[in-house]
Amino acid sequence: MPIIHTKGEQLFPELAAFMGGWFHQDFDIHGDTLEAVVQACVEESDPSILRPLIEDIDRFLATGDEGMEERFQEYFRPDIIPTGFRPTTREFLLSIRSELASGASRAR
Template sequence: MENESPYPNLDLLIHGYFNQDFDLWGDNVQEIISCFKEENDQTLHTLITGEIDRFKRDHSANLDEYFEEKYGFYVDPEPWGYTIASFLDELKRLLSE
C-alpha cells in the first residue's frame, strides 16, 4: 500500500480519540488518555510512545507543519495550552505512566 502511514498506532490514537467527538472520552488530554489506556493494552501504549519519538525525530525541522498536515483535521493542541512538541511529550508521558 503506497499510502500506508509510518505511524499507524499514533494515527489510531489521534484519529480515534482526538476527533470531533473527543468529549465522549474526556474533557482534557489526561482524561482522554486515561480512557484510551483503559481500553487498550500496554503493548499498544509502548508502540505509540516509540512512534512519538520517531515522529519528532523524523520531522524535527518541520514538526509543527507536518503535525498540522497529518493531524490538524483531528486535533489542535493549542486551545488546551500545548505546543505541538509539548502535546506529543504529554501524550508520551501519560502513556508511560
C-alpha cells in the same frame, strides 16, 4: 479501488490510529482534558499497544522542531488543534507520551 493511506499512517501507524481514535471531533466523550482522554485510552486499550504508540511518538518528535506544527497537520489531519491543549505540538505529544508511559507502567 486501492486504499489511500496518509503519510502519517504510513510512517507512524500507531500514532495515526491514536489521533483518529481518541482525539477526533468528539474527543470530549472521554473527558475534556488531554489527561482524561489519554487515561481513557489506557483503560480501554490492550496494554500491548502502548509501547508501539510511545515509540511512534518518539520517532515523530525526532523529526525535529522546525515545521513540526505543519508536519503534524499534514501527516495526521487531526480533528483537534494540539495547541488547544498545550502551547506547542511538541508539548502536546510529550504530555501524551508521559501519560501513556505512566499508564503502561501501571498496566504491568
